[in-house]
Amino acid sequence: MTMKSNNIFDSIPKNAKKIQLSDNLTGFPDELFRFKDTLEILDLSRNKLSELPKNFKEFQKLKIAFFSENEFEVFPEILRDCPSLTMIGFKSNRLKKIPENAFPKDLQWLILTDNDLEKLPESIGFCSKLQKCALAGNKLVSLPVSMSDCRNLELLRVSANELQEIPFWLLNLPKLAWLAIDGNPCAEPRQLNELTLEHINYNELEISKKIGEGASGFIHVADWSIRNKTVAVKTFKGEVTSDGYPSDELENCLVVGRHENIVPLIGPFEKHPESKTGIVMDLIPNTYETLGLPPNFETCTRDVFLDNRVLTSNQAFMIALSIAQGALHLHSKGVMHGDLYAHNTLFHTNTGHAYLGDFGASTHYNMNSDLALYYERIDIRAYGCLLDDLIKLTPENTEKINLLKTIKELCLNERVLSRPNFKEIISFLKK
Numbered sequence: 001m002t003m004k005s006n007n008i009f010d011s012i013p014k015n016a017k018k019i020q021l022s023d024n025l026t027g028f029p030d031e032l033f034r035f036k037d038t039l040e041i042l043d044l045s046r047n048k049l050s051e052l053p054k055n056f057k058e059f060q061k062l063k064i065a066f067f068s069e070n071e072f073e074v075f076p077e078i079l080r081d082c083p084s085l086t087m088i089g090f091k092s093n094r095l096k097k098i099p100e101n102a103f104p105k106d107l108q109w110l111i112l113t114d115n116d117l118e119k120l121p122e123s124i125g126f127c128s129k130l131q132k133c134a135l136a137g138n139k140l141v142s143l144p145v146s147m148s149d150c151r152n153l154e155l156l157r158v159s160a161n162e163l164q165e166i167p168f169w170l171l172n173l174p175k176l177a178w179l180a181i182d183g184n185p186c187a188e189p190r191q192l193n194e195l196t197l198e199h200i201n202y203n204e205l206e207i208s209k210k211i212g213e214g215a216s217g218f219i220h221v222a223d224w225s226i227r228n229k230t231v232a233v234k235t236f237k238g239e240v241t242s243d244g245y246p247s248d249e250l251e252n253c254l255v256v257g258r259h260e261n262i263v264p265l266i267g268p269f270e271k272h273p274e275s276k277t278g279i280v281m282d283l284i285p286n287t288y289e290t291l292g293l294p295p296n297f298e299t300c301t302r303d304v305f306l307d308n309r310v311l312t313s314n315q316a317f318m319i320a321l322s323i324a325q326g327a328l329h330l331h332s333k334g335v336m337h338g339d340l341y342a343h344n345t346l347f348h349t350n351t352g353h354a355y356l357g358d359f360g361a362s363t364h365y366n367m368n369s370d371l372a373l374y375y376e377r378i379d380i381r382a383y384g385c386l387l388d389d390l391i392k393l394t395p396e397n398t399e400k401i402n403l404l405k406t407i408k409e410l411c412l413n414e415r416v417l418s419r420p421n422f423k424e425i426i427s428f429l430k431k
Contacts (some may be wrong), residue, residue: 057081137240159244171374174414197267216360261326292342318352384411
């Protein structure tokens, strides 16, 4: 529920578990303490708050707390005393400081995107249960070595910061599978492949219905009248998103170009009336469906699926082969996908042929660097999670499924460099 005035508190059930309040609040409403014994999710985003009361710890059952788009400059230390708190969001505030030992001990999901943080507290290393950490769009110069103790960390976004180097301990985290680090001073320059792609005049596109939205942009169907063709148009959002800079996504798309298992790119558009940037892609036929849905609060880093989503072993096998081939092409161009998931996979409902899409979290790297082997193996870990999903969606127990099970275990090896690469995986699949 979204509330418009403090009078609404009287109409909220006494045992409310979730409250969302956006009303230009400048102070924390004392009325919320009426629900301290039952409240599990509190969303006070889009207000003008800058601090929390000292008795906030009375919310003993609070699991999720969102304070996005407020005016906090200091991360509230009181949150460490909330015993049930596992997910915290302070996206788009003015955060400059996080005191030591300010995080609750059972923290799993931390969102600090689009702030002014120059460093993280060393005490983040005590967050042994941390799985998902979004730090894009800050001013971080380095990451604390203590984060090497966050051995359950699976998804990390540190794009659009001021990182001077990528530490080896980060790339050696045993469960890290979804990483975005573009848009930092340590990033390598790209060799763009623009000559093989068109530049489309936006005025030639007649935009119609929206068919998708990700962290970095909106996707619409459009008629390209001059070509008598229906296309998909992705218009990037603001200057920074939870995945990083849209300009990095655009450039990585240009580097990657076209491949039979990657959503086909036509080229970037230009001359947008509001000077926005984006890309034009082939419109995938409606015989293709999105394989999964993004993670939710309960699954944290793992995709969820429609109840009726069931695959045949042939479908699962072809999806696995398609995505491996698409990922191999990416890494042959020095691009780590960073978001290799079922929700970024489109598959043909009959043949199982699949496309990999959405490069919002992609990272360009130097294929000759000492780090290159790690970048591919991080995507390999994500691919192993995708195989795990495919296996669970397939009730059949066939030779192909048993092969996928074997490859999955290899991909999920917690010793990063002991995982196979995509070329090896494709050779296993094609035996």
